[in-house]
Every structure is written in structure tokens, then in C-alpha cells.
Amino acid sequence: MRHVISVLIENEAGALSRVSGLFSARGYNIESLTVAPTEDVSLSRMTIISTGSDDIIEQITKQLNKLIEVVKVVDLSEAAHVERELMLIKVRATGKDREELKRVADIFRGRIIDVTDSTYVIELTGNTSKLDSFVGAIDASLILETVRTGVCGIGRGDRILRL
Amino acid sequence: MLLTGAEIVVRCLAEEKVEYVFGYPGGAVLYLYDELFKQDAVRHVLVRHEQAALHAADAYSRSTDRVGVALVTSGPGVTNAITGIATAYMDSIPMVIISGQVPTAAIGQDAFQECDTVGITRPCVKHNFLVKDAKDIASTIKKAFYIAKTGRPGPVLVDIPKDITIAKAEYEYPKSVTMRSYNPIIKGHQGQIKKAVQLLLEAKRPMIYAGGGVILSDCSEQLTKLVRTLGAPCTNTLMGLGAYPATDKQFVGMLGMHGNYEANMAMQYCDVLIAVGARFDDRVIGNPADFARIARKIIHIDIDPSSISKRVKVDVPIVGNLPDVLDDILRLLDGSADRPDPEALGEWWKQIEEWRRRDCLKYKQSDEIIKPQFVIEKLWEVTKGDAFVTSDVGQHQMWAAQYYKFDKPRRWLNSGGLGTMGVGIPYGIGVQLAHPGSPVAVVTGEGSVQMNIQELSTCKQYRIPLKICSLNNRYLGMVRQWQEIIHGNRYSESYMDSLPDFPKLAEAYGHIGMRIEKPGDVEGALREAFKRKNDLVFLDFQVDQTENVYPMVMGGKGLTDMILSSEDL
Ligand SMILES: Cc1cc2nc3c(=O)[nH]c(=O)nc-3n(C[C@H](O)[C@H](O)[C@H](O)COP(=O)(O)OP(=O)(O)OC[C@H]3O[C@@H](n4cnc5c(N)ncnc54)[C@H](O)[C@@H]3O)c2cc1C
Ligand SMILES: Cc1ncc(C[n+]2csc(CCOP(=O)(O)OP(=O)(O)O)c2C)c(N)n1
Ligand SMILES: [Mg+2]
Numbered sequence: 001m002r003h004v005i006s007v008l009i010e011n012e013a014g015a016l017s018r019v020s021g022l023f024s025a026r027g028y029n030i031e032s033l034t035v036a037p038t039e040d041v042s043l044s045r046m047t048i049i050s051t052g053s054d055d056i057i058e059q060i061t062k063q064l065n066k067l068i069e070v071v072k073v074v075d076l077s078e079a080a081h082v083e084r085e086l087m088l089i090k091v092r093a094t095g096k097d098r099e100e101l102k103r104v105a106d107i108f109r110g111r112i113i114d115v116t117d118s119t120y121v122i123e124l125t126g127n128t129s130k131l132d133s134f135v136g137a138i139d140a141s142l143i144l145e146t147v148r149t150g151v152c153g154i155g156r157g158d159r160i161l162r163l
Numbered sequence: 164m165l166l167t168g169a170e171i172v173v174r175c176l177a178e179e180k181v182e183y184v185f186g187y188p189g190g191a192v193l194y195l196y197d198e199l200f201k202q203d204a205v206r207h208v209l210v211r212h213e214q215a216a217l218h219a220a221d222a223y224s225r226s227t228d229r230v231g232v233a234l235v236t237s238g239p240g241v242t243n244a245i246t247g248i249a250t251a252y253m254d255s256i257p258m259v260i261i262s263g264q265v266p267t268a269a270i271g272q273d274a275f276q277e278c279d280t281v282g283i284t285r286p287c288v289k290h291n292f293l294v295k296d297a298k299d300i301a302s303t304i305k306k307a308f309y310i311a312k313t314g315r316p317g318p319v320l321v322d323i324p325k326d327i328t329i330a331k332a333e334y335e336y337p338k339s340v341t342m343r344s345y346n347p348i349i350k351g352h353q354g355q356i357k358k359a360v361q362l363l364l365e366a367k368r369p370m371i372y373a374g375g376g377v378i379l380s381d382c383s384e385q386l387t388k389l390v391r392t393l394g395a396p397c398t399n400t401l402m403g404l405g406a407y408p409a410t411d412k413q414f415v416g417m418l419g420m421h422g423n424y425e426a427n428m429a430m431q432y433c434d435v436l437i438a439v440g441a442r443f444d445d446r447v448i449g450n451p452a453d454f455a456r457i458a459r460k461i462i463h464i465d466i467d468p469s470s471i472s473k474r475v476k477v478d479v480p481i482v483g484n485l486p487d488v489l490d491d492i493l494r495l496l497d498g499s500a501d502r503p504d505p506e507a508l509g510e511w512w513k514q515i516e517e518w519r520r521r522d523c524l525k526y527k528q529s530d531e532i533i534k535p536q537f538v539i540e541k542l543w544e545v546t547k548g549d550a551f552v553t554s555d556v557g558q559h560q561m562w563a564a565q566y567y568k569f570d571k572p573r574r575w576l577n578s579g580g581l582g583t584m585g586v587g588i589p590y591g592i593g594v595q596l597a598h599p600g601s602p603v604a605v606v607t608g609e610g611s612v613q614m615n616i617q618e619l620s621t622c623k624q625y626r627i628p629l630k631i632c633s634l635n636n637r638y639l640g641m642v643r644q645w646q647e648i649i650h651g652n653r654y655s656e657s658y659m660d661s662l663p664d665f666p667k668l669a670e671a672y673g674h675i676g677m678r679i680e681k682p683g684d685v686e687g688a689l690r691e692a693f694k695r696k697n698d699l700v701f702l703d704f705q706v707d708q709t710e711n712v713y714p715m716v717m718g719g720k721g722l723t724d725m726i727l728s729s730e731d732l
Contacts, residue, residue: 066468
């Protein structure tokens with residue numbers, strides 16, 4: 001099962017390596033990890049996407065909580081939440097492909113943020129499957145490079161993760 | 164008050180009432196050593212290899228309720244210390260390690276004797292710090308001691324660059340620590356505790372399984388009271404020996420891979436199991452699927468939530484500090500007129516006595532050749548069961564655990580989790596310094612003892628009168644045993660050739676050496692050795708080379724699938 005784990009952690013040098021080290025040392029899956037300071041700059045917030053049985057996810061949250069610098073851990077996927085990921089994708093855009101790429105980008109509510117004679121950079125946000133579908137929807141031979149931020153997630157409504 | 168970083172470090176250690184620092188000097192810690200030189204509140208013990216400094220500090224902690232402290236230099240000082248840190252980490256021993264680091268400006272430049280200490284130790288410490296400003300030293304050291312000792316204990320490392328030890332800062336030792344990200348749980352959940360008591364009172368075949376957590380949190384008394392109140396059998400893990408008195412009739416012995424027959428059987432066939440500061444290690448419950456084959460209710464008390472339901476699903480998890488949780492349980496039991504059904508309990512004990520009659524620790528005595536088990540039995544007799552016993556790793560460790568009956572906590576010191584050969588003598592050093600005048604025996608093998616043999620020199624310098632009992636079987640016996648049982652007697656590299664003359668070696672270090680070859684001389688030699696209160700005596704017992712440790716549960720097998728003697732093979 002895929003889980004979205006949110007972590008509030010002291011914004012200190014080395015904190016990230018403690019988390020990533022934990023995953024590699026214990027052989028836990030990590031699909032993506034995003035991290036940045038919160039509105040309170042002494043704290044960082046991470047979103048970790050991991051897959052595993054319930055037992056493993058339980059161990060992951062327990063082990064994360066055990067890290068001295070971790071303040072709070074929540075498995076967002078236990079309840080309603082939203083996820084977003086940002087992708088920048090550079091495509092070869094020449095001839096009739098220019099029109100077609102623009103059309104597909106519009107359908108996915110993407111924005112073209114850089115244009116040259118032969119390329120576009122398209123910016124797209126959404127959940128992982130939306131970004132995957134976009135990549136699937138355009139001709140693979142046109143893709144020059146892609147870069148994705150990994151997922152960040154937040155609980156819906158009254159579910160609030162803070163100090 | 165404006166002090167240098169080095170002065171601050173030493174003041175902090177004095178503030179923490181540190182009696183001994185075990186260490187080894189070098190370039191990055193020269194200023195620290197200079198400050199140690201100028202005072203006499205904190206005493207330094209110079210080992211001969213950094214690994215031993217860590218082990219000695221670890222043993223100081225294991226045999227007391229204090230935090231052990233070690234000091235090493237950057238680079239090779241730290242890398243030599245890693246085995247010692249990992250050993251303490253695996254057994255949850257509270258320690259503070261201070262390591263020197265290259266000057267701040269040189270970090271990352273591949274400077275002389277630089278290594279990424281915070282990175283290299285991260286997986287084997289409870290926490291670590293790199294101090295980047297002299298003004299942070301005091302608060303960091305305060306935190307280090309606090310983190311080491313509270314919650315699930317463990318080693319904490321503080322890495323201090325050389326320039327920080329020279330820089331000056333205002334010094335004041337913080338009175339207390341608060342950390343928003345670290346608040347160990349103390350009290351157990353009252354609802355869960357009630358449920359646990361209910362289950363225990365309804366049990367027909369109760370079983371108490373106690374581990375290192377009882378020793379670490381000094382609650383043997385409460386455990387003993389719980390066992391007596393319930394009238395239930397009690398087993399201890401290798402790390403828990405001494406938590407419940409081994410000579411008591413409710414004690415069924417150690418459990419696990421080399422555990423007693425009756426302990427393993429009771430563990431498997433009980434209907435309510437309460438795990439007290441024990442972590443269902445793979446050497447303890449064997450194959451988890453086989454263990455789960457029989458339905459039983461499990462209560463698990465542990466301060467570390469990640470120890471619970473890690474390998475075995477439990478019914479009543481209680482996260483909390485053992486002494487507090489046990490007090491709550493005892494209070495509920497005291498306030499209740501109910502007791503476990505005496506008839507059912509009687510049946511249960513009848514069954515256990517039957518298992519006990521298998522006498523799983525019996526061995527064939529010989530008049531010709533010394534049996535290793537016999538040496539431990541005699542050691543127990545001669546020391547009246549009251550010595551501190553440290554052990555190395557191997558067959559001799561298991562025999563010491565099986566045949567020396569520990570009645571008190573913190574008397575048995577060994578490396579359970581990491582299984583580190585070479586801890587024996589350095590553990591002896593740490594224990595003896597913490598308990599001057601008490602008898603300290605080191606049970607070792609000719610393989611293990613050579614892994615830190617240089618510490619005989621430290622023992623000389625600090626007059627540490629250990630009684631080293633080497634069960635010399637000329638084999639890496641534990642390896643040989645596995646090779647005999649699963650590798651068709653192919654003894655690949657498990658024979659020890661060209662052994663030194665150990666008694667002579669001990670003499671070369673300025674100690675007393677004895678070689679004992681006949682069973683009839685064992686007791687006399689031990690008595691003679693322990694009579695020499697101020698001397699270190701190295702007793703080189705030439706023991707049966709072919710002896711194996713039984714009972715034995717092979718890897719992957721169920722707990723009740725025990726080999727009881729070589730005839731079962
Ligand atoms: C050659 C060899 C053979 C071995 N064979 C055996 C064997 O036959 N039998 C055996 O038992 N072991 C054996 N071991 C040891 C084994 O590997 C483990 O080290 C040991 O079983 C672990 O003991 P434990 O479960 O008591 O846990 P420990 O490692 O002592 O852990 C203590 C537990 O208590 C908890 N705790 C700590 N403080 C508190 C507190 N204040 N409140 C609540 N909880 C707390 C901790 O969180 C932890 O979960 C062997 C080792 C070697 C090297
Ligand atoms: C540092 C280290 N290396 C290797 C091992 C693997 N090992 C476990 S027991 C053992 C043999 C120990 O031999 P000895 O000290 O002579 O004890 P014996 O088993 O013969 O009593 C070995 C090699 C270990 N536990 N620790
Ligand atoms: Mg040997």
C-alpha cells in the first residue's frame with residue numbers, strides 16, 4: 001500500500017540525512033521525499049511517499065518518531081488529504097507538434113513557461129497520476145527532459161499538522 | 164565567566180559528576196587533554212586502543228546506573244571507537260562520547276585525520292551533535308547526557324572541532340533541558356494497564372519474560388514482586404540475567420537459542436505472556452511463524468514503541484517506563500482480591516516441573532579433561548555467586564550465562580545485540596573501576612581475548628585485579644559448533660593455531676598467569692586466584708575441545724525444536 005507520511009522536523013543541518021539514512025538502513029521503500037522550511041523557519045516539513053504492508057508502515061512511523069529531531073509524524077493517507085507535485089518538462093516543439101503540445105498542455109492545465117524555436121518547457125502541477133498521464137499523453141520521442149519535485153501533501157479541512 | 168571550549172567541556176563533565184573518562188589522546192583533542200591535566204575532579208583512564216575505551220565506559224554504565232563517558236581523537240580515534248559505540252547502541256547502554264574533530268575551517272577539505280564523524284556514527288548512536296560554536300558546548304553536553312539516559316537509553320556522541328576547544332565563550336551549565344522534539348513517555352496508558360492486570364488474573368498458564376529493560380531501569384524489585392504475586396514462572400533473556408534471582412524456584416532459566424528447555428517450552432505453551440523490557444529478539448523466539456502457531460495473549464511493556472509488535476504481534480501494548488508501569492500493575496494487583504486460579508496454576512507448575520526434570524544443562528563430567536561448564540560451576544561456587552562477571556562472545560559466553568546463577572542485576576555484562584568479541588577485558592576494567600574491591604571475573608575464550616589483549620597493560624597501570632578465566636579450547640568454538648552441525652564437520656578457519664603462551668603473556672604484562680589442565684585443579688586455581696585480591700590473574704583453562712553448547716535451537720526453527728545433546732544430532 002502507498003502511504004503519504006508527513007513529518008515536522010527541526011530545521012537543522014543533518015536532519016534530512018537522519019531520515020534518509022533511516023530508510024536505507026532499515027530497507028524501507030522511499031518513492032519520493034520533499035522537504036522545505038515551514039512558516040516557522042525553525043521547523044521543516046517533509047512529505048515522504050512510501051509503500052509497504054501495514055506492519056512496515058507502522059514501524060516506519062515509529063522509527064521516524066524515535067529520531068530525536070522529529071517533532072511530529074502523521075500518515076496523511078489514513079484520512080482525507082490532498083497531494084500535489086510539480087513537474088517541469090522540456091519537449092521538442094517543432095512543426096505541427098507545436099500546436100499539438102500546446103493543446104495537450106491546455107487540457108492538463110499546464111503552462112508553457114519557456115519557448116524557443118524548437119522547444120517548450122511546460123509546467124504542470126497535480127497529483128502523481130495526473131503528471132504520469134500527461135507524460136503518457138505526449139509522444140515519448142518529443143520529451144527532452146523532465147524534472148519532478150516529488151509529492152507534497154496536506155490534510156483536508158480540520159486535520160492540521162503543526163506544533 | 165569566559166572560558167575556553169576545552170575548559171567548558173571539562174567543567175560540564177565535572178558538573179555531571181563524571182568519575183571516569185576512558186580515552187586516548189591525539190591532535191584534535193590536545194586542548195581537552197590539557198584541561199584534564201589541570202584538574203582532578205574528573206579522572207582519565209588511558210586505554211591502549213580506542214575500542215577498549217568505549218567498552219570500558221560502556222561497562223562502567225552497565226554495572227552502575229550512570230552514564231559512561233569516552234573521549235577520542237578525530238579520524239582513526241573515531242573509527243577505532245565505532246565497534247564500541249555500536250556494541251553499546253545494540254544493548255541500549257547510556258553513554259556520552261566526546262570526539263575531537265579537525266578545525267571548523269578544515270572540515271570537508273580531506274584534512275589530516277578528518278572523517279565525517281557525525282555521518283559515520285549516525286546509524287549506531289541514539290543521537291549525535293557537531294558543535295559549531297563554543298557557546299553551544301554546555302547546552303549540547305547537557306542534552307547529550309539527558310538523551311543518553313532517558314527514554315530508551317543509548318550512546319550519544321558530541322563531535323567538537325579543535326578550534327572550538329580553543330575559542331572562548333560565556334559558561335553556564337544549564338539546570339534543565341527541554342526539547343520540543345524529544346519527550347520520552349513515562350506513564351503507561353491506564354486503560355491498557357487495567358486490561359493487562361485482568362488478563363494476568365485470568366491466566367491459566369501465565370509466563371513472565373523479562374529482559375534487559377529491567378536491568379537498565381533498575382526495577383528488579385518490582386519484577387520480583389510481580390512474579391511472586393502471580394506465582395508464575397519467570398524467564399530472563401541473555402541481557403536480563405540477574406533481573407530475577409536465578410536461584411529462586413520460580414526462575415525457569417534463560418530462554419532462546421541456548422535457553423533452558425523448560426523456559427522455551429513455557430514460553431511456547433503459556434496462555435498469557437507478559438514481556439517486560441524484552442524485545443522478542445530473533446535469538447529468543449526462534450521462527451516467529453512457529454511462535455505464532457499457538458494462540459496466547461501477549462502483554463508487552465516497553466518504553467520504545469518501535470520494540471512493540473516489531474517481530475511478534477501483541478494484544479496489549481503498554482508504552483511506558485518500566486518502574487512506573489510495574490508500580491501501577493502492582494498497585495492494581497494489591498488492591499484486588501482476585502488471584503490466578505490456583506488449580507490451573509498448580510497444573511501448569513506440574514507441567515513445568517516435568518520439563519525441568521529433563522535437566523537440560525546436564526553434561527558428562529570427566530576426570531581427565533576439563534569440561535568448560537564445570538569451570539563456570541566452580542567459578543560460581545568459589546565466588547559464592549556474588550562476583551561481577553563479564554564475558555566475551557562465543558561458547559564460553561553461553562556457558563557463563565547458563566551455569567553462573569545471577570541473583571542480582573548489573574552483575575552480568577556481555578555483548579548480546581552486536582555480539583562483539585573482545586569486550587571481556589575492557590568490560591572488566593570498567594566494572595572494576597566502578598566497584599573497587601569487588602571480585603570481577605572475565606570469562607573469555609582464546610579467540611576473543613586476543614581481540615583486546617593489549618588492555619592487560621591498562622590493567623597494570625591502574626591496578627585492576629581482574630580474574631580472567633579463559634576457556635581455552637583452541638577453537639573459535641562457537642563457529643566450530645555450527646560447522647559441526649550444519650557444515651559436515653568442515654572446520655573452515657575455526658582452529659586457532661600458534662596460540663601464545665597465555666600465562667607467560669600475562670606475566671610479560673606484569674600479571675600472574677596459571678595454566679590449568681586437570682579437572683581436579685580447577686577449584687584450587689580459582690580459590691588461589693580470588694585470594695590474590697590485588698593481582699590480576701590470567702587462568703588459562705585447557706578445556707575439552709569438542710564440547711558444544713546445548714540446548715540449541717537452530718536458525719529458522721521453532722523455539723521448542725531444541726537439540727538437547729550431541730545424541731540428538
Ligand atoms: C552468541 C550469542 C548467542 C545468543 N543467544 C541468546 C539466547 O539463547 N537467548 C537470549 O535471550 N539471547 C541470546 N543472545 C542475545 C540476543 O542477541 C539479544 O541481545 C537479547 O536476546 C536481547 O535481550 P532483550 O530482549 O532483553 O533486549 P535488550 O536488548 O536488553 O533491550 C531492552 C529492551 O527494553 C526496553 N527498555 C529499556 N529501558 C526501558 C525502560 N526504562 N522502560 C521500559 N522499557 C525499557 C528497550 O526499549 C528494549 O526494547 C545471544 C547473543 C549472542 C552473541
Ligand atoms: C568481532 C567479532 N568477529 C567475529 C565474530 C563471530 N564469532 C562469534 S563466536 C566466535 C568464536 C569465538 O571464539 P572464542 O573466543 O575462542 O570462544 P569459544 O566459542 O571458543 O568459547 C566468532 C568468531 C564475532 N562475534 N565478533
Ligand atoms: Mg575458543
